[in-house]
Structure formats: structure tokens, C-alpha cells
Amino acid sequence: MDLYKFPFDSQICNVTFQSTAYSVKEILIDVITDDRFITQESKETFQAEGEWELQSVHNISDTIFIWNEMDLLIYQINIKRRPLLYVINIIVPVFFFLMLDLASFFIVGEDKLSFKVSLLLSISVMLLILSNTLPSMSQKMPLIGIYCLAIFCLIGISIVETIFVNYLKAKGAKKKSVETTSTDSGSDDDVSDLQNPPASVRDQNEEQSFIPDLLKQILAARREKKCLSLIIASRLIDKIFLVLYTITFIVFLSVLLTLWIT
Structure with a gap:
């Protein structure tokens, strides 16, 4: 069986009539009617509501030579599979799984990864x-x-992309939270040091007081920009992948449908 286009496939079954003992001089095998009548009568007889549907019946007359020339008659029965059962049970559910995976790009949070899995x-x-x-x-x-x-x-592939995007977002958020925590603790230490400065540290505090506050603000802004760049990069990767993902499955389904139906 040729199952390349399953379940939209059609098969040709040959029924051969031949004598192995008598030559064409003794027995001639021939049909009574033409192909059209045979096909019509066969369709009226073959009324099964199963997996297969009768399309046509053709006959071929020929001769072969084994030990002598012998007559040969071949009936070619063309049957086609009824694909509705497989479309409902396999093709449509898998297509909806693909649509759900496409819709999962709009899920916000960690539930997106578990949904894709x-x-x-x-x-x-x-x-x-x-x-x-x-x-x-x-x-x-x-x-x-x-x-x-x-x-x-x-x-x-979309699961791998989701893992990578979540990793970038988590890394950016972690850096931002760590720097915020360190900045807050540093400011609290500075306040406590200013209120009760030890005698050995007064000279150092006087020297550090000359550091401009503007420089500290620039460094903090650069760190925050680096954290935000990871989050922005993750969002950009997610959007680009969504566009490429959509184009890929549209082209794939179009080519596959063309091969299936033609």
C-alpha cells in the first residue's frame, strides 16, 4: 500500500484472471461489458459504509508467454479512503494544539512554560x-x-525559546533587586556612620565627602540601564520569534496541504 498521502490516499488493487494450462489457441479470456458499465454495477453492489469507497473498475486484456502464449485479463479496482475519521481524531486536534501554542505567547508569567510542556x-x-x-x-x-x-x-523549539526568554527576564530582575538592596543598605550604613562616626574613620569620611553625588547617580543609572536592557532584549526576542514562528507554520501548512490534496 502507498501510504504517503494517508489518510487522503487511494489504492489500486489488481485482480488477474489467467489460465496456466491452456494457451490462447484453446481459451480466450475477455470481458462482456465495458469499463463504465462494470464501474456502475460495482458501485451499486459495493454499498459498504466502511473505511473505503469504490472509485472505478478498469479492465486490461493482455497476453503473456510462459511455455506458450496465454491470455490474460486484469481488473484494476481503484478505491479511496474515507479520511473523515482521521481528520477528526488526529489532524484537527494537532492543529488546535499548534494554535494553542501560538496563543500561549500572550500568556504573562511562569504558567507559559508549563502550558507549553x-x-x-x-x-x-x-x-x-x-x-x-x-x-x-x-x-x-x-x-x-x-x-x-x-x-x-x-x-x-518554542519551549526552548520560552526558557531562554524567562532566563533573561529573571536575570535582569535579579540584578535590579540586588542593586536596589545594596543601594538601600549602603545608604543606611552611611546614615548610621554620619550619626555615630568612629574617631578612626572621620578622616576617611571627610575624604569621601568630596566625591560628587552626580558620579554616584551616573553609576546607578548605568546599572539600572543594564538591567533594563536584559528585560527589553527578552521582550524583543519574544516578538521576533512570534513573527518567525507564525510565518513558519503558515508556509509549512500551505505546502503540506498542497501535497495532500493534489
Whole structure:
């Protein structure tokens, strides 16, 4: 079976009639009616509501030579799979998982990472169901397998990007909080030192009093700017990744749909 376009695939089954004992001089095998009548009668007879739908029946007359020339008749039965069951159970849920992953970029807070991990686990379950549903094949992966695997990789890449963005935000917030704490403690120490300065430190305090307050403000502003730059960089990376992520899955789904339907 050719399962490359599963579940939108069609199969051709050959039924061969041939005599292995008599040559064409003794037996001639031929059809009574043409292909159109055979197809119409077969569709009226074949009324099963199962997985397959009968498309057409063609006949081919030929001769082969084994030990003598023998007559041969082949009926080519073209059947098409009904894809509705697989669309509802596999394709649509995986597509909604991709849409949820896209919507998760607008989640604020640490719940974003856990939400994406849950989506990745859901895709893993769908891949397990798909592996049990597909018949065994030996040549190339079906398009539905490429579809699920590509979405699995996209969600995995988005998880890595979320971890990196959260790391930058946490690092910037941590530096900002540490510098704020150190600034507050330093100012409290200066106040306590000014109120009760030891005799051995009076000379040093007098020398440090000449340091301009403007220089301290410039250093504090630079530190705060460095902390804010990490947070701004994380937001910028998140926005750029969202745009690239959207373009990637739109192009991927367009190409895959073209291969599936044509």
C-alpha cells in the first residue's frame, strides 16, 4: 500500500484472471461489458459504509508467454479512503494544539512554560496513537507523520525559546533587586556612620565627602540601564520569534496541504 498521502490516499488493487494450462489457441479470456458499465454495477453492489469507497473498475486484456502464449485479463479496482475519521481524531486536534501554542505567547508569567510542556506531552500522545493506527510501511514516511512530527518540533523549539526568554527576564530582575538592596543598605550604613562616626574613620569620611553625588547617580543609572536592557532584549526576542514562528507554520501548512490534496 502507498501510504504517503494517508489518510487522503487511494489504492489500486489488481485482480488477474489467467489460465496456466491452456494457451490462447484453446481459451480466450475477455470481458462482456465495458469499463463504465462494470464501474456502475460495482458501485451499486459495493454499498459498504466502511473505511473505503469504490472509485472505478478498469479492465486490461493482455497476453503473456510462459511455455506458450496465454491470455490474460486484469481488473484494476481503484478505491479511496474515507479520511473523515482521521481528520477528526488526529489532524484537527494537532492543529488546535499548534494554535494553542501560538496563543500561549500572550500568556504573562511562569504558567507559559508549563502550558507549553503540557502541549508537547499531548502531541506525544497523538504520535503514539498515530503509530498504532498506521499500517506498516517500508519506503517513506506518510505526510501525516511529517505533519505531527513537524508540529512537535515547532512546539519544542518554542519551549526552548520560552526558557531562554524567562532566563533573561529573571536575570535582569535579579540584578535590579540586588542593586536596589545594596543601594538601600549602603545608604543606611552611611546614615548610621554620619550619626555615630568612629574617631578612626572621620578622616576617611571627610575624604569621601568630596566625591560628587552626580558620579554616584551616573553609576546607578548605568546599572539600572543594564538591567533594563536584559528585560527589553527578552521582550524583543519574544516578538521576533512570534513573527518567525507564525510565518513558519503558515508556509509549512500551505505546502503540506498542497501535497495532500493534489
